[in-house]
Amino acid sequence: MSLREIYDRTFDESCGRSIDATACPECDGMLETEGGETRCDECGLIVDQYYIDHTHGPRVFDDDPEPTRRTGSRLTPARHDRGLSAEIGYNRDANGARLPSKKQWQLHRLRREHRRARFGSKAERNLAHALQEIARMASALDLSQSVAEEASQTYRRAQNHDLIRGRSLEMMAAGSLYATCRCRGLPRRLDEIATVARCTVEQVQTGYRALNSELRINAQTVTARAHVPRLASDCGVSAAVQGRAYELAELADDEGISNGRNPAGVAAACLYLATKQRGGTQTQADFSTVANVAVPTLRARYYELRERV
Template sequence: MSLREIYDRTFDESCGKSIDASECPECDGRLRTDGGETACEGCGLIVDQYYFDHTHGPRVFDEDPHSVPRTGGKLTPTRHDRGVSAEIGYNRDANGRTVSSKKRRQLYRLRREHRRARFESKGERNLATALGEIIRMGSALDLSWSLIEEASQLYRHAQDADLIRGRSVEMIAAGSLYATCRRRGLPRPRAEIASVARCSCDQVQTGYRALNSELGIDAQVVTARTYVTRLGSDSGLSTRVQSRAYELATTADEDGITNGRNPAGVAAACLYLAGTEHDVAPTQTELAALADVSVPTLRARYVELTELV
């Protein structure tokens, strides 16, 4: 999204005068350029439009053997057919007109047969169910779309390695999402994955263990620094306190006092110590509840940090 004006000056048809391109001619609001349209953030007036799309490549000719055709949408591993299947509409045609009752009955029959022929085997049906579960859990946890696609691809590898046989589809789907978070070093505990999954926390761990033993998940080490930003945002602390807590977590990692410790507890202690330095610290009970640790654990890490600094 760009905040830069397309032109320095523009023309107002109502008054016939040139106006500033960063100011709305109707409500004096701020203009924002997005997708080729310059619109006002206040009233929504579209001041300027730019219809040319420069994202596509060169033209494709059938007689060129080296050309790659561009048809359909973007391929994605989050669909069992990678997004190449078609969808049959309901009560309106391509022009938006209402179809007749005879055509609606025909479309109903076509959708029914299309639904039956959508899956070639039971494996594809299970794959579609698992990918839908991964998308649902990723959306509930507010994960990025690239992470959801990576988790979907990991589930496909597990299906190719015949790891689904004898195991629950939901368990391997939740394990794939948890394994992708571990691969990227994101602080997402098993309990959080299990809270939105259709399986227990032990089943999430079982699915992850099966994927790790057969596929070799390259899990990243989750340090206290990865928890500081998340816990600081959840507790509502200021950026200054979070920056100081990040410095304390870095010092704790360098001195090795975090070895064998719960990184969430260390991060909570860093936030508590940084808050006490700025006289805005929340209670130990609140930080311990956010970090999912006990209050004595947070207090023990706090004492170690005070001795260090």
Template sequence: MSSSKPYADGFDEDPENDVHGDCPECAGNIETDGGERACTDCGLVVDGHGLAYGNRPRWFDDGPDTRRTGAPLTPARHDSGLSSEIGRGSDANGRPLSKQKRRQIRRLRREHNRARFRSKAEQNLAFACGEIARIVGALDLKHDIREFASVLFRQAQSDDLLRGRSLEGFAAGSVFAACRCRGLPRSAREIAAVARCDENTVLNSYRVLNAELELATAVQTPRQLLPGLVSELDVDDVVRNRARELIEVAESEGVSNGRRPSGVAAAAIYLAGQEFGTEQTQAELADAADVSAVTIRERMYDLQEAL
């Protein structure tokens, strides 16, 4: 066993500058030892910094080498990203494999895929994580939504909420719940359009998650839903700006309190269209906002009274 002092020449120490002047307390010598600059007489620690033991890439003249760092842990995969993946066609250095080696790698990949899952629950989790990733990619959502939705699905599976329910529905419901908790204006109809289930299944799965897991969902406002409706209906900029002003009036006067936000936003677009002569029909607005035409008329009357 070596008797040399560990980390004597570590990256956080400078052997040539062990003495750094006088102590501000007792005028003694300050030396660097173990990553700390301390006084040898009174023990005052002037400055301290420790060693970084985390995985960091090695830097060379041509850039960093990240091969030893590995992928970060993520709940978006059933194994948290710890399992190995057997590649195809070439080795680690990019050289092509021989025909015999490719056959061997093919057999290893087949056995590796068979042994990936230790139980049926883990297999279901892997399927759900893949479905969540597909829905998030189709909706162009951020990666944190995918991770949060995967965490919600894991909690639902651990609480035995999946019994008698479809995996596709709970995967889509987890994405919808993640959007609600993060305050993203995504409707259940938008998620159902890219999911492998209908809108009612998405809503039912969300209700179960919300009731059993007690989700801290954010309250949606008409201001948040307005850009999506304007984009879907291809409304002019002047109508959009006027609708935003009407929504501000509705919020200040309390018209939007206790009302469905999409109905208030659709009514604001309808009134703004009447003012500028580019009126959208109530049927088109009701279909885009997922409300009835009666709701739009009632919110329109409330806005007219507030004005």
């Protein structure tokens, strides 16, 4: 039984005591701490046990001229070696001073040999190329680093299941990124991925189907409300119109209007109806162009929403 919250107390490194009480709450006996466990000498009640030292810092050795610091980047699946490789500089040293020409030529030769020995096999070389493609596409689509890392992990799973053999690296990399967007419920279409990828829409779809059939991708349903912020930003509508369109999109999802329909078209219809209610000037053609749907599709969803509202 702890007498105070875990994060409100300190840890006595000399004896392992983690509470300030000195008497047992049951029999008022004396408390003794040993090995991070506090117990009563009279009744044997274990009052507290706590083995985590939150105050411990980096290890410091006596022969070090200065305390050892924890440096280096964190491990990431977005790199083929998970970020453990070293990088050799070019023309300046650690203090910023320019290196002499002889030292620069030596570093040039070291970089060349380091680049040659960077990959242990052809599979690692192909993995590095695919992960660079995923990072490039994620940056072009303005996706977060966590999405790129998850897509890299999906590609690694595909490589472990031998799904890359007979398929292009670019196709599987684009399929992994699209599968990650589907798993997170992000409103990204196939043509958006294909625009920044080095493959066609059909190839992206083929790569995603291969991943979905073999890895059982847990794809989330993309709702109309997920498309509203991006379409509102592309159309340049006001915050009031965007808020009203989000409410209409929630109504469409709850009432089943968006069932079996393109969620982008439903979101565009919500934005158009909200614009008309708030006195905007955008037309149906403006919203249909941004949403990549036909004007009759937007108009049909608009009529359905107007009847429900």
